[in-house]
Amino acid sequence: MSVSKDASGDAVAPATGHDLIVRTADVPVYSDYSKYRRYLRHDFYYSCAYCTITEAEAEALRFTIDHYEPVSAMPELRAVYTNLMYACDECNARKGDLFPPPGARQDGYRFFRPDMDRTSEHFSAQGSAVSHKSKTGFYTITALSLNRRALRRIRELRLRLKLCDEYVSEGIRALRDIKIDQLHPELRAKASRWIKEASDLNERLIDEINEVLRAAARSSLIVDEEPADTDDDTLRRDDLKRVEGLYPGQWRGRGHRKKKKRN
Ligand SMILES: [Zn+2]
Known part of the structure; x- marks a missing residue:
């Protein structure tokens, strides 16, 4: 993995905030990328790399493994x-x-990536909307529609929790760095208890906060292993292929990507 450097040239310390995703260092090497799912869920705080929605917030929404550099362009990174x-x-x-x-x-027109880019340098919260602070932020917001209605609703809920401004735009990861006096009173009491209970304030507290945040973001409905294609699904695909074979010609739109209606 590449080590991010801050302005002073020092390597960024892992997992102590700094609003960067820190990837597990010792992941095994798999040829099937879906096997990395458990590590991705953990390392990304059970949250979307781009819009920061958590599994728990997303409810019925599916979580997927995204290739930062698409397979169609860089198959060697699959x-x-x-x-x-x-x-x-x-x-x-x-x-x-x-x-x-x-x-x-x-020129900066590329997708934001939370393992190398600091969220706070590219995005800021404007109420329930997120606005850009860089071209990377602009491109990411525009291409991914990061102010779509569903996300604004999530951010409104976050605002109502009044945890902190960063939480609105940066998601649950921002809470790693939160000052205790910014917390909602209920959480503040809990956080104070963690501090009292933590004998080694720096190490153990950070670990515990990370655990609590991950527990809050994780959905029990999502499992680490991508479910294998069921027989039904395989049959369905075979049926589809058979029908397509009966009528030779164009069965997919240009670019093989179905345009969905977006809000
Ligand atoms: Zn997302």
Whole structure:
């Protein structure tokens, strides 16, 4: 994995905030990228890399494994852990095969990636909307429609919890760095207890806060293993292929991507 550096050139300390996703260092090497799902869920705080929605907030929404550099453009990164992002279905579908050309990337027009980019340098919260602070933020908000209605509703709920401004735009990960006096009174009492109970304030408290945040974000309805295709699904695909075989010709739209109506 590449180590991010801050302005002073020092390596960024892992898991102590700094609003970066820190990837598990010792992931096994798999040729089937779906096997990385359990690591992605954990490392991404059970939250979408792009819109920050948590599994718990997303309810029925599916979570997927996104290839930061799409497989269609860079097939060699198909099963490389650092190219994989945990993403909600909505963001993944919008991202699709988008692959900004080098010139655009040099100018900052590329997708935000939470394992290398600090959220607070690219996005800020404006009420329930998120606005950009950089070209990367602009491109990501625009391409992924990060102010879509469902996300604004989630952010309104977050605002009502009045945890902190960062939580609205950065999601549950922002709470790693939260000051206790910014917390909702109910949580403040809990946090104070954690501090009292933590004998090693720096290490143990951070671990415990990370655990609590992950527990809050995780959905018990989502499992680490991507369910294998059921027989039904395989049959369905076979049926589809058979029918398609009966009528040779164009069975897919241009680019193989079905346009969905977006709000
Ligand atoms: Zn998303």
